[in-house]
Amino acid sequence: MKEKSGGVVACRQSTTDLCGMKNRIVKEGVFVEIEYVLSEINESGEQGEVLEECGEESAFGFYLGSGEVLEALEKVLMGKSTGEPFEVVIPCAEAYGATTDDAIVMIPKTVFEVDGDFDEEHIQEGEAIPMNDEDGNEMVGVIVSISKTEVEMDFNHPLAELNLHFVGSICDVREEE
Numbered sequence: 479m480k481e482k483s484g485g486v487v488a489c490r491q492s493t494t495d496l497c498g499m500k501n502r503i504v505k506e507g508v509f510v511e512i513e514y515v516l517s518e519i520n521e522s523g524e525q526g527e528v529l530e531e532c533g534e535e536s537a538f539g540f541y542l543g544s545g546e547v548l549e550a551l552e553k554v555l556m557g558k559s560t561g562e563p564f565e566v567v568i569p570c571a572e573a574y575g576a577t578t579d580d581a582i583v584m585i586p587k588t589v590f591e592v593d594g595d596f597d598e599e600h601i602q603e604g605e606a607i608p609m610n611d612e613d614g615n616e617m618v619g620v621i622v623s624i625s626k627t628e629v630e631m632d633f634n635h636p637l638a639e640l641n642l643h644f645v646g647s648i649c650d651v652r653e654e655e
Contacts (some may be wrong), residue, residue, distance in 0.1 A: 514530055516531070558648055567641065
């Protein structure tokens with residue numbers, strides 16, 4: 479169940495938590511579920527566009543300390559308990575950094591062939607396509623342009639260059655998932 483507190487939507491603790499069951503505290507290695515609104519902070523320090531909303535019904539879950547989320551967000555969650563709100567502004571340098579020209583690459587069109595033909599249906603400008611690097615790590619690139627022989631892709635993080643503002647609450651904390 480949700481309640482509003484000072485403009486922050488918070489998950490209310492269950493009655494079993496309030497009646498003396500073990501208090502669930504965010505710490506290294508636990509599975510945490512959060513609801514949040516992510517906005518950008520513009521250059522003048524004002525709140526800008528909402529980039530992502532993750533409500534309680536589709537709470538975002540991750541293991542704290544696994545590298546799945548930004549370290550600055552993990553630090554603000556550490557020590558909080560189920561139902562507690564959080565808010566943090568993460569500067570670009572501590573979030574996804576600046577865009578780099580090195581992350582924009584030309585890939586031979588042959589990489590995108592299916593049964594010997596270029597996959598025109600899925601490979602289109604503006605599309606985000608999952609790819610693997612030489613070590614097998616998945617990364618998502620956005621198709622910038624398509625020439626006769628190559629596809630130009632941008633592998634910069636979509637939130638690069640942005641100062642981020644998270645407002646949310648902790649929905650659940652579990653030892654194991």
